[in-house]
Amino acid sequence: MTIFVAWLCAILIALGVVRSASAGERPEVTVEQGRLLGTQIGALRVFKGVPYALPPIGAQRWRAPAAPAHWNGTRDAGVFGASCVQPPYPSTSVYFEAPRPMSEDCLTLNIWSPKEARKAPVIVWIHGGALLRGTSASPMYDGREFARRGIVFVSVNYRLGILGWLAHPGLSAEAPDRVSGNYGLLDQIAALEWVKRNVGAFGGDPANVTVMGESAGALSISYLLASSRARGLFTKAIVQSTNARAVPHLREAVFGLPTAETIGTAFASAAGAANVQDLRAMDAAVLTSIALKTGFVSQPIMDGILIPDQLVNIFDRGQQTKVPVLAGFNSGEIRSQRTLIPQIPDDPAGYEAAIAERYGDLAPAYLKLYPASDIAVSQLVSTRDIVYGWATERLVRTMAAADQPSYLYIFDHCNAATRARDLCAFHASELPFAFGLAGDPNSTPPNWPKANTEDIRLARNMVDYWASFATTGVPHADGAPAWPDYGKREAYIRFTAAPNVGLNPEPGMFELHEDVMRRRRANGQQWFLNGAPIVPHDTPGHSHAEK
Numbered sequence: 001m002t003i004f005v006a007w008l009c010a011i012l013i014a015l016g017v018v019r020s021a022s023a024g025e026r027p028e029v030t031v032e033q034g035r036l037l038g039t040q041i042g043a044l045r046v047f048k049g050v051p052y053a054l055p056p057i058g059a060q061r062w063r064a065p066a067a068p069a070h071w072n073g074t075r076d077a078g079v080f081g082a083s084c085v086q087p088p089y090p091s092t093s094v095y096f097e098a099p100r101p102m103s104e105d106c107l108t109l110n111i112w113s114p115k116e117a118r119k120a121p122v123i124v125w126i127h128g129g130a131l132l133r134g135t136s137a138s139p140m141y142d143g144r145e146f147a148r149r150g151i152v153f154v155s156v157n158y159r160l161g162i163l164g165w166l167a168h169p170g171l172s173a174e175a176p177d178r179v180s181g182n183y184g185l186l187d188q189i190a191a192l193e194w195v196k197r198n199v200g201a202f203g204g205d206p207a208n209v210t211v212m213g214e215s216a217g218a219l220s221i222s223y224l225l226a227s228s229r230a231r232g233l234f235t236k237a238i239v240q241s242t243n244a245r246a247v248p249h250l251r252e253a254v255f256g257l258p259t260a261e262t263i264g265t266a267f268a269s270a271a272g273a274a275n276v277q278d279l280r281a282m283d284a285a286v287l288t289s290i291a292l293k294t295g296f297v298s299q300p301i302m303d304g305i306l307i308p309d310q311l312v313n314i315f316d317r318g319q320q321t322k323v324p325v326l327a328g329f330n331s332g333e334i335r336s337q338r339t340l341i342p343q344i345p346d347d348p349a350g351y352e353a354a355i356a357e358r359y360g361d362l363a364p365a366y367l368k369l370y371p372a373s374d375i376a377v378s379q380l381v382s383t384r385d386i387v388y389g390w391a392t393e394r395l396v397r398t399m400a401a402a403d404q405p406s407y408l409y410i411f412d413h414c415n416a417a418t419r420a421r422d423l424c425a426f427h428a429s430e431l432p433f434a435f436g437l438a439g440d441p442n443s444t445p446p447n448w449p450k451a452n453t454e455d456i457r458l459a460r461n462m463v464d465y466w467a468s469f470a471t472t473g474v475p476h477a478d479g480a481p482a483w484p485d486y487g488k489r490e491a492y493i494r495f496t497a498a499p500n501v502g503l504n505p506e507p508g509m510f511e512l513h514e515d516v517m518r519r520r521r522a523n524g525q526q527w528f529l530n531g532a533p534i535v536p537h538d539t540p541g542h543s544h545a546e547k
Helices: 002-015 161-165 169-174 183-202 216-226 260-270 276-281 284-294 311-316 348-369 372-401 416-420 453-472 509-522
Strands: 028-031 034-037 039-041 044-051 074-076 108-114 120-126 152-156 204-214 236-240 325-330 406-411 491-495 499-503
Touching: 028 044, 028 183, 108 183, 120 183, 120 216, 120 453, 152 183, 161 183, 161 284, 169 260, 169 276, 183 204, 183 216, 204 216, 204 453, 216 236, 216 311, 236 453, 260 284, 311 372, 325 372, 325 453, 348 372, 348 509, 372 406, 372 509, 453 491, 453 499
Parallel strands: 034 074, 120 152, 120 204, 204 236, 236 325, 325 406, 406 491
Antiparallel strands: 028 034, 039 044, 044 108, 108 152, 491 499
């Protein structure tokens, strides 16, 4: 048997499929475009900056991603590719990272794999950043701890901001399917297709792929679940802090939103562009700056093809891809996103009057959950639930109702550094834990609260849960509680200093916001952070409510 293995390895090396990596030697693999030269770190192989599509530059700007070009010889995959064009975070932001090279030529991915991987489970990571910022090159997204647990870990870049999410009548007219926008989502699908075709070269199993994302990445996964174009490209989903707001229709005004093409036309006018050709001639950084100044919102677009309907409608009809899910949100999400908090009087009488005006007969239920006795905390918690909590539990509930294993968590950990800055369990604070990197000072941005010994123990548990879920569909961590699926008991895990199993995480929360959503939807209103009064009782949906 040993002789046969040695003979097989020799044949594979000769064919260029794999290359021996002795001490100091760099590993080599062959993918569909050509040969890649990576780096070896202990028992791990790492390949960075691998193109999965043609650069979306020139005439390819605002077009669906095209197949990547082949190259001759061996391509060095030792460094990250450029980040997609984006505005920087303010230097004082907890999310600020040192600037990296940016380019429209950014459709690349990175792979961490165990050296001896054979048919290993795969995770494809989609970063957050409001679909406006972010990069797969962030140290927080290093895949080494997953690879050490037998996972082939892939992280991807996708187009951001105005370059990733612009719809315009001129762009729709030139497209084969006569729609525009959603280029960032099309990029993610193209990356998943590349993974399906090529991950075997890195020892991964294309039949066992988990998509994983946080914030805008989690929102993206919600749309990947909803889109038939992504069906068959993944078998499980990890969804960290998603939302389920209404989004614009390409050509029809719905839920109080202008059409996506109207938004795009207004942007072109603000940019001084008469047509698509003028827009394509403009510098990408200039376009990004204008979009930021004019308040362009990067978001998915209901185009009737890639995204056929609103998320809530697709899931209500059971038309989403049915796969096991692990999903959750953070208890202090809004502590780093206070601009989301609606303007409501901060005195008890004014607060209760405002809630009564906005929520009508649902006001007592609202005030029971978010009382006037501590308005500041109530505003943080209610906004968290409106944006993240309800949407996350809705996703888990609908998947459980579709007989899919579904696991819910709430990240509620707070160390001394986050408590001192009033950032306990803030938005994205679970990332160093889910990646198993808490305690590594080089893995988080410079303004990030520092970790302690307790964090390292919790991180070990969390990355074990995540990796085992990607491997088997059941989250497991040695020395930690068994994670029951959500099921009829509404079971979940709360991550504090350690994992704790509980039932019915936020009693009454989901029911209240589900009722609010249904009433607003039936009345043709946006249900996301909407301060308008709701109708007193459920009413039949208007003709446009299901668009």
